[in-house]
Amino acid sequence: MRDVLTGIPGTLEVRDLAIARKGKALLDVPYLCLDGPGPTLILGPNGAGKSLLLRCLHGLISPDHGRVCQDGIVLNADHKARQGMVFQSPVLLRRSVAANLDFVLKRQSIPRAMRKQRIAALLSEGGLEGKARQSARSLSGGEAQRLAILRALALEPETLFLDEPTSALDPGATQVIERMVLRASAKGVRIVMVTHDIGQARRLASDIVMMQAGRVVEHGAAGQVLDAPESAESRRYLAGGLVT
Amino acid sequence: MQGFASEFNQALSLILQGDAELWAIVLLSLRVSLFAVLISAAIGMPVGAALAVARFPGRRMLIILLNALMGLPPVVVGLLVYLMLSRSGPLGVLELLYTPTAMIIAQVVLVTPIVAALTRQVVEMLAEEYAEQLRSLGVSQMASVPVLLWDARLALMTALLAGFGRAIAEVGAVIIVGGNINHVTRVMTTTIALETSKGNLALALALGAILIGIAIAVNAMVSSLTLRAEREGLRHA
Ligand SMILES: Nc1ncnc2c1ncn2[C@@H]1O[C@H](COP(=O)(O)OP(=O)(O)OP(=O)(O)O)[C@@H](O)[C@H]1O
C-alpha cells in the first residue's frame, strides 16, 4: 500500500470509499492512489461505478464511508476549485458558445479584454472558430463535447475529470478531443478519464483503473493492464467477453 | 341587422379616425397593466426562483398555495383590495381608492402569483438540469439564482406575457377598486361592460376589437417565444 506522497501536485487518494443504495454496494474501493503524472484512464462495463467514482473524486457526492484526499489533505473547496469536470452528458448554458466560456472566465475576475483573447484562443484550440455567436444548445454532439472540454479547460484546472467524452463521436471528432486531452496533459493538467474505447485507453493512458461492479479490480501501468492483465475480470473485459 | 351593421361601421371609424376618448381608454389600460406586470415581475420572479432553489420545511405547502393563488377569482381580489384601500381600511389614509394606482395594486395581486408560480416551475426544472454542472464550476446555490433566471429568460418572458394577458382582460377587480370613473379609471374592459349596458355598442365594439387584437398579439409573442425556447432546448412542463 502506497502511503507516501509522490510530490506531484494533484495526487488523488481514496480510502475505504463506500456507497450503497438499498443494500447494494454501488462503490466499494478500499484504496486507490492516482499519482500520475500521465493520464489515468478508467475502464469497466456499464454500471461499474465509473461515473460515481469521478463524482466522489470531484467532491460532488460525499460517500457513505471513507474519504478522498488530494495531496494528502481531505478534499476541500480549494481543491475542488482547481478541478474541472466534463460530464458524461455535459450541460451547456442556454447562451452562445462564447458566453459559455465567458461565464467561467468572468468568475475568475479576468478583465474583459483578456477574456476576449482567451475565448478566441480556446475556440481555436477546440476547432470552434466561427461558432462563437452560435447558440450552444444548437451545436452538434461532437461540437458540444468540445465546448464542454474547453469550458473545463477555461477554469485552468490542476485536475481534469472527463466522463466518456468521446462515446458519441466520429473518429475525426474523437481525434480532436484526444489531442486536446494530450495537450492539456503535456501542460501538466492531471487527467482522469473514463472510456469504453480500449484503443483510446492504449493511445492516452499512462495508467489504467479497471472497474467492475463497484470495485477496482485492477490498477496499473497501461501497457501492463492492457497486455498482461492480472485479474480475470480485466481479461474478460478486454477480450470483449461477457462479464458476469 | 341594419342596426348592428351601422354600429360596426361606427366602431371601425372610431378606431381608424383615432377617436381621442377611445385611445385614452386604451392607453390607460395598457399603462395600468404594464405597470402591474413590471411590479409583479419584480416580486414574483425572485420569489419563484428562491422557491425553486431553496429547500426548507413547508416548501411543498407554499408551492401548492402559490399554484392555487394563480386561480384567484378577480372579483374576490377586487373586494379584498377595496377593503384594504377603503376609508376605514388599513391603507385608507393613502386615499388610493378609485385611482389608477388602486387598479394597478389589484392587478399586481392577480398577476404576481402567476409570475411566481410559473417562474418556480421553469427555474426548478432548469435547476435540476444545471445543479451538478454549476456546482462543478464552483457556483454556489445563491449565485445560481441569477444564472438560472437568465438562462430561463425565454420561458420567463412567456410567463410575463401570460400575466399581462390576464391583467389586461380582467374586469371584476378593476371595476371594484377603480370605480369606472370617466377620464380617470375607465379601462377597456370596464368601459365595454358599461357602454354595452347603456346601449352604446359602437364604443364597446371598438374596444372589444382592440382587446382581441392585443390578446392575439400577446399569444403570437408567446408562441414565437415558446418555439424559440424549444429550439434552444428548453421544454415546458
Ligand atoms: N443516486 C443513485 N441511486 C441509486 N443508484 C445509483 C445512483 N447513482 C448511480 N447509481 C447506480 O450505481 C451504479 C454505477 O453507476 P455509474 O453511473 O457510476 O456507472 P458507470 O460505470 O458510469 O456506467 P456507464 O458506463 O453506463 O456510464 C449503476 O448501477 C447505477 O444505477
Ligand SMILES: [Mg+2]
Ligand atoms: Mg458513466
